[in-house]
Amino acid sequence: MFLTARQLGLAQAEAEQIAATFYHQFFVAGGSIVWFILLPMSIITVYLAIDLLITTRRKRLLPEGLSSEIATSALRHGLNTLPARLSGRTDLISRAILRAIEQARQMGGSDDSIRQFAAEALQERGMQLMRKVQWCQVLGTVGPMVGLFGTVYGMICAFNLLGQNPEGPRFEMLADSISVTLVTTYWGLLVAIPALSFYSFFLMRIEVLLSEAAMETEAILARILKDGGKAFIESAVQPAAPKEPNAQTAENNR
Numbered sequence: 485m486f487l488t489a490r491q492l493g494l495a496q497a498e499a500e501q502i503a504a505t506f507y508h509q510f511f512v513a514g515g516s517i518v519w520f521i522l523l524p525m526s527i528i529t530v531y532l533a534i535d536l537l538i539t540t541r542r543k544r545l546l547p548e549g550l551s552s553e554i555a556t557s558a559l560r561h562g563l564n565t566l567p568a569r570l571s572g573r574t575d576l577i578s579r580a581i582l583r584a585i586e587q588a589r590q591m592g593g594s595d596d597s598i599r600q601f602a603a604e605a606l607q608e609r610g611m612q613l614m615r616k617v618q619w620c621q622v623l624g625t626v627g628p629m630v631g632l633f634g635t636v637y638g639m640i641c642a643f644n645l646l647g648q649n650p651e652g653p654r655f656e657m658l659a660d661s662i663s664v665t666l667v668t669t670y671w672g673l674l675v676a677i678p679a680l681s682f683y684s685f686f687l688m689r690i691e692v693l694l695s696e697a698a699m700e701t702e703a704i705l706a707r708i709l710k711d712g713g714k715a716f717i718e719s720a721v722q723p724a725a726p727k728e729p730n731a732q733t734a735e736n737n738r
Contacts, residue, residue: 533682
């Protein structure tokens with residue numbers, strides 16, 4: 485059944501009226517608290533969620549088959565080429581192994597210290613990811629407080645209107661003040677609920693990935709150290725033997 489031009493016009497006008505009413509009720513009625521505080525906070529929450537979805541992907545931080553790839557590369561090409569092969573990678577295991585090898589070659593140490601270097605690298609990377617996640621917690625905590633502030637502000641305005649005129653305030657002015665209380669509370673919850681949900685979700689994801697990366701890194705280091713990697717690391721930190729003076733130098737010193 486086709487609609488006439490008049491019916492289409494009425495439907496379009498009704499849709500525009502609904503959109504205008506929605507815009508006024510949920511944006512304009514909240515005032516400056518919504519426009520300059522809560523709305524930007526909601527946009528930041530969405531941005532953080534998208535960014536964390538990209539940076540905490542399993543394919544990015546813990547690719548499948550990475551452990552066997554690193555171990556095979558160390559056995560086939562030797563540990564001399566392993567730092568060059570791992571540099572530039574963004575996954576957790578490659579960074580941890582690279583940091584452990586570099587620090588062990590600079591400072592030396594036992595097997596336990598090498599494993600500690602790798603654990604510290606994983607912990608540092610985990611803290612970098614946690615900082616972004618903690619911003620979701622901050623937004624989820626501050627959002628309801630800002631909404632409560634708007635609620636109190638709207639109620640103060642409403643009671644001031646009630647006390648100004650003994651005959652009673654104008655109803656449209658009183659309705660605007662009450663709208664501020666409700667709309668700011670709405671936006672405060674709209675910011676807090678997704679932000680705290682994102683915080684819990686990404687916190688658990690990062691903890692799981694770090695735990696799996698720690699176990700795989702431990703297995704790789706155990707295999708490398710077992711296959712002679714410890715001797716290679718120790719040889720890199722041994723000081724060079726002093727040269728013996730030749731006969732001409734000894735004669736000159738006399």
